[in-house]
Amino acid sequence: MERVPVLKLGDLLIVSIQIDLQDQSVLMLQEDLADAIVDSRARGVIIDITAVEIVDSFIGRMLSTIASISRMLDAETIVVGMRPAVAITLVELGLSLGGVRTALNLEKGVAMLKDRDGADSGAVPE
Amino acid sequence: MERVPVLKLGDLLIVSIQIDLQDQSVLMLQEDLADAIVDSRARGVIIDITAVEIVDSFIGRMLSTIASISRMLDAETIVVGMRPAVAITLVELGLSLGGVRTALNLEKGVAMLKDRDGADSGAVPE
Numbered sequence: 001m002e003r004v005p006v007l008k009l010g011d012l013l014i015v016s017i018q019i020d021l022q023d024q025s026v027l028m029l030q031e032d033l034a035d036a037i038v039d040s041r042a043r044g045v046i047i048d049i050t051a052v053e054i055v056d057s058f059i060g061r062m063l064s065t066i067a068s069i070s071r072m073l074d075a076e077t078i079v080v081g082m083r084p085a086v087a088i089t090l091v092e093l094g095l096s097l098g099g100v101r102t103a104l105n106l107e108k109g110v111a112m113l114k115d116r117d118g119a120d121s122g123a124v125p126e
Numbered sequence: 127m128e129r130v131p132v133l134k135l136g137d138l139l140i141v142s143i144q145i146d147l148q149d150q151s152v153l154m155l156q157e158d159l160a161d162a163i164v165d166s167r168a169r170g171v172i173i174d175i176t177a178v179e180i181v182d183s184f185i186g187r188m189l190s191t192i193a194s195i196s197r198m199l200d201a202e203t204i205v206v207g208m209r210p211a212v213a214i215t216l217v218e219l220g221l222s223l224g225g226v227r228t229a230l231n232l233e234k235g236v237a238m239l240k241d242r243d244g245a246d247s248g249a250v251p252e
Contacts, residue, residue, distance in 0.1 A: 005142060005176035005207065007232045009135075014232075016131060016142040050131035081131065106133045106140075 004029045006036045011043045012113065013075075014106070018051040026062050030069060037073045044113035045070045048106060050081035060095040067100045076116065078102065080109040130155045132162045137169045138239065139201075140232070144177040152188050156195060163199045170239035171196045174232060176207035186221040193226045202242065204228065206235040 002025050007014040013036050019025065033045065047063065049055075067077035080103045090097065103109035128151050133140040139162050145151065159171065173189065175181075193203035206229045216223065229235035 003177060004144065005174065007140075007142065007174055007176070007207075009232050009236065014133075014140070016133065016144070018130065018142070018144045048131065048133055050133070051129060081133075106135050110135065 002028075003032070006032050008036065008040050008042070011041060012110065013037065013040065013042045013045045014048065015045065016048040016051070021059065021062065030062075030066060033066060034069055034073060037070060037075050042075050043117060045075050045077045046106060046109045046113075047077065047079045048081045049079060049086070050083070052086060053083065055086045055089055055095075057093060057095060060090060060093070060097060063100050064098050071099065076101070076113060078109040078112055080104065080106050128154075129158070132158050134162065134166050134168070137167060138236065139163065139166065139168045139171045140174065141171065142174040142177070147185065147188065156188075156192060159192060160195055160199060163196060163201045168201050169243060171201050171203045172232060172235045172239075173203065173205045174207045175205060175212070176209070178212060179209065181212045181215050181219075181221075183219060183221060186216060186219070186223060189226050190224050193223075197225065202227070202239060204235040204238055206230065206232050 002019070004015060004017060004019065004025065013033065015029070015033065036042065037045065045066070047066065052059065063079055070077045078101045079097070082102060101112070103112050128145070130141060130143060130145065130151065139159065141155070141159065162168065163171065171192070173192065178185065189205055196203045204227045205223065208228060227238070229238050
């Protein structure tokens with residue numbers, strides 16, 4: 001079970017990170033996600049890191065890279081479910097997660113993407 | 127990262143199974159899920175098994191148990207993202223996933239729960 005699944009819901013993609021990501025699985029995730037954005041014309045990507053207990057510069061960079069790739073494909077990335085300890089570590093490491101927006105949980109992340117899209121489409125799964 | 131996160135979206139709970147579940151993690155998942163159903167007054171539970179490549183009677187029983195617990199708490203369980211090979215194995219093993227409904231993917235699972243609730247509430251995340 002090395003591949004992180006990308007779930008589609010309306011024009012959102014949801015990724016829940018639960019495994020310890022290695023170089024190879026990160027590359028696969030980035031490819032899968034890019035493909036999924038194009039295939040599903042997704043407007044937003046939500047990455048849930050509730051299960052991530054330890055974060056390092058590798059994970060931090062991965063999140064930034066995913067956000068950059070998504071932006072190229074016209075989708076916004078929101079990281080949700082960050083544990084307090086993870087937030088503290090990120091700041092201590094001096095990692096700012098450039099270009100990545102965060103929300104407290106999945107629900108707030110979805111609301112954030114919905115607000116952005118306003119009334120211009122059936123933007124969010126119903 | 128042994129704990130499977132339970133994501134809340136509207137009155138749905140979404141669980142994406144990606145790790146090899148052991149006895150202990152299954153028990154934790156069942157407890158977390160039961161707590162989450164009560165805390166969030168969820169009406170539906172969607173279990174995504176896209177990442178599950180191999181299924182055995184242990185996993186099959188776990189899915190049935192989760193569905194039974196959820197039903198006790200007035201929430202319906204739908205298993206989504208089953209791989210073709212997994213479906214074949216389940217049938218060959220004679221496991222029928224009693225009491226568990228399935229849908230092709232997350233989107234169809236959400237639609238199924240929405241249909242059930244009809245217009246009686248803002249049943250599905252918007």
